[in-house]
Amino acid sequence: MINFTLNGEARQLDVDPNMPLLWALRDELKMTGTKFGCGVAFCGACTVHVDGFPARSCQTFIGDLEGAEVTTIEGVDTDAAKAVQDAWVELQVPQCGYCQSGQIMSATALLADTPQPTDEDIDAAMENNICRCASYVRIRKAIHRAAEIMEA
Amino acid sequence: MLHNLRKHLADPVVQPSRRGFLKLSAGAAGGLLIGAAVPLRSAAQNAQTTELITPFVHITADNKVLVLSKHLDKGQGTATGLATLVAEELGAAADQVEADFAPANVELYANLAFGAQGTGGSTAMPNSWEQYRQAGATARAMLIQAASSEWDVPASDITVLDGVVSGGGNSATFGALAGLAAQQQAPSDVTLKTPDQWKYIGKTFARVDVPQKSRGSLGMFGMDEQPEGGLVAVTARPPRFGAELSSYDASAAMEMDGVMGVFEIPEGIAVVATNTWIAMQARDALELVWDEATGETRGTDELIAEFRALLDQPGSPAEPRGDAAARLANAAQVIEADYFFPYLAHASMEPLDMTVLYDGASAAFWGGSQLQTTDHMMAASTLGLDQDQVEINTKWGGGSFGRRATGDAHLVVEAAHIGKAWLDAENEARPIKLVYSREDDIQGGYYRPMTLYRVRAGLDTDGNIAGFETRIVSQSIISGTPFEQFLVHNGVDHTTVEGIAPTPYSIPDMSVDVHHPQVGVPVLWWRSVGHTHTAYVMETMMDELAEAAGRDPIEFRLAYLDNDPRTAGVLRLAVEKAGAVPEGLHRGIAVHKSFDSYVAEVADIRMREDGTVKVERVVCGVDCGVAINPDNVEAQVEGGLGYGLSAVLREEITLTDGEVDQFNYPDYTPLKISDMPEVEVHLVASTEAPTGIGEPGTPPIGPAIANAIYAATGTRIRELPLSRHGLA
Ligand code: FES
Numbered sequence: 001m002i003n004f005t006l007n008g009e010a011r012q013l014d015v016d017p018n019m020p021l022l023w024a025l026r027d028e029l030k031m032t033g034t035k036f037g038c039g040v041a042f043c044g045a046c047t048v049h050v051d052g053f054p055a056r057s058c059q060t061f062i063g064d065l066e067g068a069e070v071t072t073i074e075g076v077d078t079d080a081a082k083a084v085q086d087a088w089v090e091l092q093v094p095q096c097g098y099c100q101s102g103q104i105m106s107a108t109a110l111l112a113d114t115p116q117p118t119d120e121d122i123d124a125a126m127e128n129n130i131c132r133c134a135s136y137v138r139i140r141k142a143i144h145r146a147a148e149i150m151e152a
Numbered sequence: 153m154l155h156n157l158r159k160h161l162a163d164p165v166v167q168p169s170r171r172g173f174l175k176l177s178a179g180a181a182g183g184l185l186i187g188a189a190v191p192l193r194s195a196a197q198n199a200q201t202t203e204l205i206t207p208f209v210h211i212t213a214d215n216k217v218l219v220l221s222k223h224l225d226k227g228q229g230t231a232t233g234l235a236t237l238v239a240e241e242l243g244a245a246a247d248q249v250e251a252d253f254a255p256a257n258v259e260l261y262a263n264l265a266f267g268a269q270g271t272g273g274s275t276a277m278p279n280s281w282e283q284y285r286q287a288g289a290t291a292r293a294m295l296i297q298a299a300s301s302e303w304d305v306p307a308s309d310i311t312v313l314d315g316v317v318s319g320g321g322n323s324a325t326f327g328a329l330a331g332l333a334a335q336q337q338a339p340s341d342v343t344l345k346t347p348d349q350w351k352y353i354g355k356t357f358a359r360v361d362v363p364q365k366s367r368g369s370l371g372m373f374g375m376d377e378q379p380e381g382g383l384v385a386v387t388a389r390p391p392r393f394g395a396e397l398s399s400y401d402a403s404a405a406m407e408m409d410g411v412m413g414v415f416e417i418p419e420g421i422a423v424v425a426t427n428t429w430i431a432m433q434a435r436d437a438l439e440l441v442w443d444e445a446t447g448e449t450r451g452t453d454e455l456i457a458e459f460r461a462l463l464d465q466p467g468s469p470a471e472p473r474g475d476a477a478a479r480l481a482n483a484a485q486v487i488e489a490d491y492f493f494p495y496l497a498h499a500s501m502e503p504l505d506m507t508v509l510y511d512g513a514s515a516a517f518w519g520g521s522q523l524q525t526t527d528h529m530m531a532a533s534t535l536g537l538d539q540d541q542v543e544i545n546t547k548w549g550g551g552s553f554g555r556r557a558t559g560d561a562h563l564v565v566e567a568a569h570i571g572k573a574w575l576d577a578e579n580e581a582r583p584i585k586l587v588y589s590r591e592d593d594i595q596g597g598y599y600r601p602m603t604l605y606r607v608r609a610g611l612d613t614d615g616n617i618a619g620f621e622t623r624i625v626s627q628s629i630i631s632g633t634p635f636e637q638f639l640v641h642n643g644v645d646h647t648t649v650e651g652i653a654p655t656p657y658s659i660p661d662m663s664v665d666v667h668h669p670q671v672g673v674p675v676l677w678w679r680s681v682g683h684t685h686t687a688y689v690m691e692t693m694m695d696e697l698a699e700a701a702g703r704d705p706i707e708f709r710l711a712y713l714d715n716d717p718r719t720a721g722v723l724r725l726a727v728e729k730a731g732a733v734p735e736g737l738h739r740g741i742a743v744h745k746s747f748d749s750y751v752a753e754v755a756d757i758r759m760r761e762d763g764t765v766k767v768e769r770v771v772c773g774v775d776c777g778v779a780i781n782p783d784n785v786e787a788q789v790e791g792g793l794g795y796g797l798s799a800v801l802r803e804e805i806t807l808t809d810g811e812v813d814q815f816n817y818p819d820y821t822p823l824k825i826s827d828m829p830e831v832e833v834h835l836v837a838s839t840e841a842p843t844g845i846g847e848p849g850t851p852p853i854g855p856a857i858a859n860a861i862y863a864a865t866g867t868r869i870r871e872l873p874l875s876r877h878g879l880a
C-alpha cells in the first residue's frame with residue numbers, strides 16, 4: 001500500500017510497486033490527462049510533476065512514491081500553469097493535442113524555475129518533449145507569451 | 153491443442169467486396185446534398201422536439217450549435233474548418249459552436265471525393281466546402297421560417313446575426329427557436345453568402361478543440377477510453393511480416409494478477425488484462441515459437457539490391473510526353489542520378505488503439521477511424537453481422553499522417569477478433585481496448601514505401617531541358633485495396649508517380665516508368681504520399697539542371713512554369729518575402745503542387761562546426777485557394793514542413809532478415825524543438841475554391857534543404873535521411 005498526494009489530495013494505492021505511475025493514473029485511477037507515448041522516458045507525453053519537478057511517469061514507479069506529491073495536468077493550477085494554458089489557447093498551439101499535456105507540464109515547470117526563459121532555456125527544458133505534429137514554433141512563442149502574462 | 157484452438161478461432165480475413173464498395177459509392181453520390189437538408193426525424197417526432205437535428209448541424213434547446221464532422225480530425229483542424237463553414241452560413245456566434253464526429257454512415261457522410269466515408273488526400277475541406285455551407289444556410293432558413301411563423305413577420309424582414317434571430321421588434325436565440333424550426337419544411341434551395349459578406353471564412357475562427365486540448369484532452373482520444381468494466385488487450389505479433397506461429401505457451405502469463413485471458417487470433421496472441429502495463433508484462437511472459445520459414449525474410453540490403461536490378465529494366469510507363477530517349481541521345485550534356493528513399497513509419501504520438509464491445513448480436517467500436525466506411529464493412533463482415541448492427545464511433549486522432557486510414561481496416565479487424573475470442577471463451581461481453589505499444593507501432597509496418605529512382609536528364613546547347621527520363625521502383629500502396637480500380641492504371645499506381653507524372657513543369661520530352669515489386673512489408677500513404685519522393689527528385693534535379701545550364705535556379709523553374717501561374721506565383725512570393733540570404737547561411741528553394749495546393753519553401757541553413765545541418769528559417773509561399781482559416785493554414789504548413797524535416801534529418805526504417813531494426817523513438821528519432829526552424833507563411837489572396845492543406849507543406853522541405861546543402865558544401869544528397877551522411 002502506497003500513500004502519496006495526488007493533485008493536493010491524499011491517496012492510497014494498492015498495486016504492484018513496480019507499476020509505473022503512468023499506468024496507475026490511467027488504468028487504476030482512470031485519470032487519462034497524462035498520456036502514453038513511448039513508455040521509455042523519451043517522448044515526454046507522460047510528464048507530471050513529482051515534488052514540483054517534471055518527471056516521466058512511464059518510468060516513475062509507484063513503489064518509489066511513498067509520501068511524494070504528484071501533480072498531473074488535471075490538477076496543475078499554479079500561476080505558471082494558468083499563464084501557460086492561456087498562452088496555449090491564445091496562440092492556438094495544439095494540433096492533434098496528444099503531446100500537449102506533457103508539453104504544458106514541462107513548460108510550467110520551466111517557468112516556475114526560470115520566469116524569463118531564453119530560446120536556449122526553452123530548448124533545454126523542452127528538448128525531450130516530442131511533438132509529432134511539430135507544433136514547436138508555437139510552443140516556443142507560447143512559452144515567451146506565458147512569461148509575459150506572468151510578469152504582467 | 154494449438155490446432156484445435158486455431159480451427160476454433162480461424163476466421164478467414166474477409167476482404168471488402170469491391171462491388172459493395174462501388175454500390176455504396178454510387179448511392180452516396182446521389183444522396184449528397186439532400187443530406188444537408190433532410191432532418192433526421194419524422195414530422196411527428198419533430199412536433200415534440202425542442203431541438204433542430206439535421207445530419208450536419210444540431211441546434212439544442214440550450215442554444216448550442218453542434219457541428220457533426222464527417223471527417224476524422226487528427227490535428228489538421230478539419231472539425232474547426234467544418235464548424236467555420238456552418239457558423240458562417242448559419243450566422244452563429246463563434247462561442248456557441250461545438251464539434252463532434254458523425255457516425256459511420258456512407259449514405260449521409262461520404263467524402264464526396266471518394267464516395268466512401270473517410271479522410272485523406274487533403275480532401276476534407278474541398279469536398280465539404282459547398283455541403284457544410286449549405287447545411288448551415290438550410291438550418292438558418294428553418295430558423296427564419298420558425299421565427300416568421302411565431303412572430304407573424306415576413307421572412308424577408310428577419311435577420312440573423314451572432315446567434316440571434318431578429319425581426320419586427322422581436323428577437324430570439326437559436327435555442328429558443330430550435331424546436332419550432334425542426335417542424336419547418338427544409339428549403340430545397342438556399343443562397344450562400346458572397347465573399348464580401350463573410351465574417352469567419354478567411355478571417356478568424358478559433359479552433360474548437362484547443363481549449364480542451366490545453367487541459368488534458370479529457371475524453372477525446374481513443375487511447376483514453378475508460379468505459380465501465382473495460383479491459384485492455386495487447387497482441388504479440390510475428391517478428392517478421394506474414395510469419396506464422398508454430399507453438400506457444402501462455403501458462404506464465406495466465407498466472408499473472410490482472411490477466412483475464414490469452415487468445416490466439418489470426419494476428420497473433422492477444423493478452424487481455426485489467427491494466428495496460430499488466431497486459432504488456434504478460435505479453436513479455438509468453439513463450440512464442442514462430443515458424444522461421446514463413447513470412448518476409450529479406451532485409452533492406454537484399455531488397456535494395458533487388459530494387460537496383462529493376463532500375464536497369466524498363467517498367468510500366470506513366471503518361472509519357474514527347475520522345476525523351478531521342479532527345480537524350482542528342483543532348484549536349486546528360487545528368488544521371490540514382491536516388492534512395494527509406495521506409496518511413498508514421499509514428500503518431502497516440503499509438504494505435506481501438507476499443508470494441510461485442511455481445512454476439514451487435515458490436516460497437518471507438519477509435520480514431522479514418523476510413524469509416526471500410527472500417528464499418530470489415531468490422532461487420534469479420535463478426536458476421538449486418539452493418540446496421542455495428543457502430544463505429546470516431547474519436548479525435550492523436551495524429552495519423554495517413555496511418556489510421558487502412559484499406560484492410562486491420563485495426564478494427566484485430567479488435568473484432570479479440571472481441572469475438574473473448575465472447576467465444578464464454579465471458580460476459582465487456583469493452584476491450586486494443587492498444588499498440590510504441591514498439592508495436594514502429595515495428596508494425598504500413599510504412600511509406602522504400603523507393604529508388606534513376607533519372608537521366610539532358611540539356612541542349614542553349615541550356616534548355618532536352619529529355620527527362622525517370623524510373624521508379626516502389627511497392628504499390630493501392631494494389632489489393634478497395635481503391636485499386638480508381639488509382640492503379642496499366643500497372644502504374646498513381647500514388648507512386650503523383651507529382652512527377654504529370655509535373656507542372658512544361659518539359660516537352662519526358663518519360664516516367666515504374667516497377668512495383670512484391671514485398672511482404674505492408675506499405676501505406678504517409679503525409680503527402682508519393683509527393684514525399686517525387687518532389688524531392690524533381691526539385692533537386694531542377695536545381696542541378698539549372699546549375700549545369702549556367703542559369704539562375706528560379707528563372708530556370710519559371711521558364712518551365714508558363715502554363716502554371718499558381719505554381720509560379722508561390723515561388724515568386726516566397727523568394728520575394730525571403731529577401732537576401734543572411735550572412736553565414738546557405739539557401740535552397742523548392743516549389744511543389746500537391747493535392748491541388750501550391751507551396752514554395754525557401755530554406756536557409758547553417759552548417760554547424762560538427763558538419764551537421766541546422767535549418768534556421770523557412771519562408772513559405774502558399775496558394776490553397778480561399779484559406780478558410782488562415783491561422784490554421786499556417787499551423788498546417790508549419791507542422792507539415794516540420795514533419796517532412798523530421799524524416800529528412802533522421803528517420804529510416806530498416807530490416808535485417810525481415811525483422812525491423814528500430815524499436816521505439818530513441819532509434820526512430822523524431823524532430824525535436826531545437827531542430828525546428830523559424831517559419832514564415834505567406835498566403836496568396838485567392839478567390840478560387842479551397843484546396844487541402846494537411847499535406848502540401850511537407851513535400852518541398854526535403855529538396856529545399858538538399859539544395860541548400862549543395863549551396864553550402866557542393867554535395868548533392870540523393871539518399872535520405874541526412875543522418876546517413878553525417879549531416880544530422
Ligand atoms: S510515455 Fe513517458 S516519456 Fe514517453
Ligand code: FES
Binds near residue numbers: 097130134550551
Ligand atoms: S500536437 Fe500532435 S503530437 Fe503535439
